[in-house]
Amino acid sequence: QVQLVESGGGLAQPGGSLRLSCAASGFTFSSYSMSWVRQAPGKGLEWVSDIHSGGGMTYYADSVKGRFTISRDNAKNTLYLQMNSLKPEDTAVYYCAKDVVRVGLHILRGYWGQGTQVTVSS
Numbered sequence: 113q114v115q116l117v118e119s120g121g122g123l124a125q126p127g128g129s130l131r132l133s134c135a136a137s138g139f140t141f142s143s144y145s146m147s148w149v150r151q152a153p154g155k156g157l158e159w160v161s162d163i164h165s166g167g168g169m170t171y172y173a174d175s176v177k178g179r180f181t182i183s184r185d186n187a188k189n190t191l192y193l194q195m196n197s198l199k200p201e202d203t204a205v206y207y208c209a210k211d212v213v214r215v216g217l218h219i220l221r222g223y224w225g226q227g228t229q230v231t232v233s234s
Contacts, residue, residue, distance in 0.1 A: 114138040114223055116208045121228030124198050132228060134191040134208030142166075142186035147212040148193045149219055150204035151227075157219040158204075159212065161193065173217055176202075198232045205229050 120132040132148070148160040161182040162171040170182050181194040191208050205227040212222035 114210070116210070116223070116225030118206065118208050118225050118228040121206060121230045123231045123233065125234050126199060126232055128198050128232070129194070129196045130198065130230060132193040132195065132206055132208075132230075134225065136189045136191065136208070136210075139210070141184075141189040144210050146184060146191045147209040147222070148182060148191075148206060149209050149212065149222070149224065150202075150206045150230075152201075152204040157207075159214045159217045159219060160206070162212070163191070195230070198230075200232045203230060203232050 115137045117135045118132060120130060124130050143165055145162055145164050147162045149157050150160050151157050160173055160176055161180060163182045163184055167184050172180060179197045183192045207224035207227045209222045209224040213220040
């Protein structure tokens, strides 16, 4: 069955960096576009970034553009999110996701893992 296991979250100071990873299994990873989504405290799921199956095309929410970088290693079945210049408003649980259907930032449906907590605070 599909498994998505996120890791790499933690506590970072404003302006700091974190790198999230997502180990995928149970499907042909290299054939799927993948996404990162997040859920801040008391809010709904929000789209963050997409990457095409081959890694050549990437897309970002305006709130993270220029600060976050999505990438993937299809040989390792792993998705990444490099987060730089972190802000307190980036505090959320971050989820690796497949088959995401969204309208703008709002997630309609998809499949995601258990998530990893990112807290940005001084």
